[in-house]
Amino acid sequence: MDATWQVADFRPPPGLSNRHVQTLLPRCLPRPSVAADTEILELPDGDFVELAWSHPCPERADAPILVLFHGLEGSLDSPYARHLLHTAGGLGWRALLMHFRGCGASPNRLPRAYHSGDTADAYWLIGQLAHRYPRALRVAAGISLGGNMLVKLVAEQGGEGLALDAAIVVSAPLDLSACADTLRHGFARVYERHLLGSLKRKMIPRLASGELPLSLTPRDLEALSSLRDYDEAVTAPLHGFADAEDYYRRASAGPLLGQIELPMLILHADDDPFMPPALFQHFPAPPPSVRVEVARHGGHVGFVEWRQGRLGSWLARRVGQQLQAWQATMSALHSTPGSVSHKKSAGG
Structure with missing residues (x-):
């Protein structure tokens, strides 16, 4: 060092x-x-x-x-x-x-x-x-x-x-991309599930009310199994990114x-x-x-x-x-x- x-x-x-x-x-x-x-x-x-x-x-x-x-x-x-x-x-x-x-x-x-x-x-x-x-x-x-x-x-x-x-x-x-992949393995999945569950709980009522410009139903949201999937389906389109990888590339510091x-x-x-x-x-x-x-x-x-x-x-x-x-x-x-x-x- x-x-x-x-x-x-x-x-x-x-x-x-x-x-x-x-x-x-x-x-x-x-x-x-x-x-x-x-x-x-x-x-x-x-x-x-x-x-x-x-x-x-x-x-x-x-x-x-x-x-x-x-x-x-x-x-x-x-x-x-x-x-x-x-x-x-x-x-x-x-x-x-x-x-x-x-x-x-x-x-x-x-x-x-x-x-x-x-x-x-x-x-x-x-x-x-x-x-x-x-x-x-x-x-x-x-x-x-x-x-x-x-x-x-x-x-x-x-x-x-x-x-x-x-x-x-x-x-x-x-x-962000490497970290999203890391959370897919081993015990780290526990953290990913916790974070994903919190994001979904806040997003479901907003989807159900129709206030978000997403072609996604609450059932579709519930089916997402990883943070990368969530970023692909929600974060990226909601904030002007082409897809999850585009978001990770442009947002990683x-x-x-x-x-x-x-x-x-x-x-x-x-x-x-x-x-x-x-x-x-x-x-x-x-x-x-x-x-x-x-x-x-x-x-x-x-x-x-x-x-x-x-x-x-x-x-x-x-x-x-x-x-x-x-x-x-x-x-x-x-x-x-x-x-x-x-x-x-x-x-x-």
Whole structure:
């Protein structure tokens, strides 16, 4: 590994290193209670997303901001969301989660959903945060699907085109086609069935009402047996892609890693059951502003460690460390009017 690629310092507890154990453990352990207010953010196309603002909020208008983008069918109730928002809030950050369209309490209005390459809503939200809190340090974190989306957004918009100072990406499926194939094998089928079932439950009433421009019946939807089948029949035609493979090719962010200009921390586990082995070997080398930390173990958004006599989230601890480091190095520069050059040089 060169200087940009590092071995993560995550160590699983003895006997709990298995990839599936690590993936499932966060759902079995206590998670922090997070009080949140909901805001309906109107979007330029007439749709909306639901924001969850963690409480208590800092009183200072220039308090740093962490905006979190969840994974496929995730929400404020996802274990990682609770841990990361709680960690950020404990450090004095203004923390919020953006629910992708239809992932909050209410279905979205337009005949569409969300997908791994859909960056427009996140771009709009970040711009709104910059308008509301112009002097605040702004950091985004993307988990799984949200991580792929965030890499794509940062790479496409560039260091000067996005009102963001830094980003954190966790367990991102940066090669969507390869990841869809990986989920077809072995115990990973359990995860695929869970995600597919959640997608179907939300889509069936919308199909039955006739609001979606799809030549698909609820019975056809029920018969789909894989995420690739779902993307072929629903995601692709609903969002303007020719087919599932066209969607995977155009939405995968891995090939864009070399174009990132912001400081970025990427956390990944080599044993992630959602990913093919050696995922990053197939992508361009990222620039020095990007730090990729790869752990031998950790599963998919797992990273559960033994610390201070109990099981806890190494992921939340590592993200907290990074937030503190960036706050220390960037805040003074960010508060200086017109100063943006630090984005390319602050490092991951």
